Amino acid sequence: MDMFLKDKVVIVTGAGSGIGAATAKTFAEEGAKVVVADYVEESAQSVAAEIGSNARPFTVDVRKAADARAMAEFTVTTFGGIDVLVNNAGRGMFGTVENAEEDDWNDIVAVSLNGTYLCSKFAIPEMRKRGGGAIVNTASNIAMAMAIKDRAAYVAAKGAVSALTRSMALDFAADNIRVNSVAPGVIWSNYFDKMLSEVDDPEAFKEGLRARAPTHRWGTPQEIANAIVWLASERASYATGSMMTVDGGSSVW
Numbered sequence: 001m002d003m004f005l006k007d008k009v010v011i012v013t014g015a016g017s018g019i020g021a022a023t024a025k026t027f028a029e030e031g032a033k034v035v036v037a038d039y040v041e042e043s044a045q046s047v048a049a050e051i052g053s054n055a056r057p058f059t060v061d062v063r064k065a066a067d068a069r070a071m072a073e074f075t076v077t078t079f080g081g082i083d084v085l086v087n088n089a090g091r092g093m094f095g096t097v098e099n100a101e102e103d104d105w106n107d108i109v110a111v112s113l114n115g116t117y118l119c120s121k122f123a124i125p126e127m128r129k130r131g132g133g134a135i136v137n138t139a140s141n142i143a144m145a146m147a148i149k150d151r152a153a154y155v156a157a158k159g160a161v162s163a164l165t166r167s168m169a170l171d172f173a174a175d176n177i178r179v180n181s182v183a184p185g186v187i188w189s190n191y192f193d194k195m196l197s198e199v200d201d202p203e204a205f206k207e208g209l210r211a212r213a214p215t216h217r218w219g220t221p222q223e224i225a226n227a228i229v230w231l232a233s234e235r236a237s238y239a240t241g242s243m244m245t246v247d248g249g250s251s252v253w
């Protein structure tokens with residue numbers, strides 16, 4: 001560990017579980033101060049407690065502008081500014097355009113796409129005050145020239161997150177704010193635990209997920225956290241507008 005991110009101030013949304021929790025912990029191991037943000041209060045508190053004095057929990061619903069603004073203000077008050085934002089909060093949903101309920105559809109878009117917009121909106125002015133910063137958005141490998149059946153809202157929202165990443169990279173390059181996304185493949189987390197409860201044959205579902213990658217396994221939250229932390233660090237100083245795929249090769253076969 002070379003403490004490459006020492007004393008950088010980082011916000012991670014959806015940090016109460018899975019990829020976000022691993023990301024928050026990895027930033028802290030690299031010397032950063034971390035706001036562990038999630039809309040499940042207890043999860044944010046328990047991850048922050050695990051990290052220790054360099055972390056603070058914050059309860060946020062990324063779908064709400066007032067919450068996103070309050071999160072930026074809390075971070076500045078607590079740690080003095082904002083250097084890095086990881087827009088990671090998200091959730092999955094089964095459904096095609098024919099059978100998805102409109103409320104569910106809107107919610108998937110609100111968390112992934114609107115949440116990325118709102119949290120960035122209030123963090124960017126604070127990054128500019130510090131002479132720059134980095135934003136990493138959690139997209140998905142299905143945001144590339146791919147799709148998965150029966151997940152229309154999710155595929156559409158993640159595709160939009162990837163497009164928004166490119167747009168933000170252009171808009172804020174002159175402010176020295178880099179904006180990239182990470183595109184995970186199948187990563188075992190609560191996200192899939194929840195889906196397992198909705199399928200008829202959980203073992204077949206799990207095997208189907210494994211079989212998506214030539215490496216024939218799903219990834220771990222830590223394997224995505226490593227990519228996010230790299231993209232946010234100065235080691236990735238020439239990377240902006242990019243999408244880093246970390247999917248065990250699923251998207252190339």
Ligand SMILES: NC(=O)c1ccc[n+]([C@@H]2O[C@H](COP(=O)([O-])OP(=O)(O)OC[C@H]3O[C@@H](n4cnc5c(N)ncnc54)[C@H](O)[C@@H]3O)[C@@H](O)[C@H]2O)c1
Pocket residue numbers: 013014015016017018019020037038039040043060061062063088089090091092111138139140141183184185186187188189190191192221
């Ligand atoms: N697990 C995968 O295979 C996979 C693959 C590609 C992309 N992703 C994306 O990675 C991100 C993290 O997913 P994960 O697998 O760690 O899932 P997870 O369910 O373990 O974690 C998601 C976290 O987001 C939080 N969250 C949900 N809605 C929120 C809201 N409105 N405001 C604030 N927090 C909210 C949840 O409480 C949870 O702690 C998501 O954006 C997901 O779409 C996951």
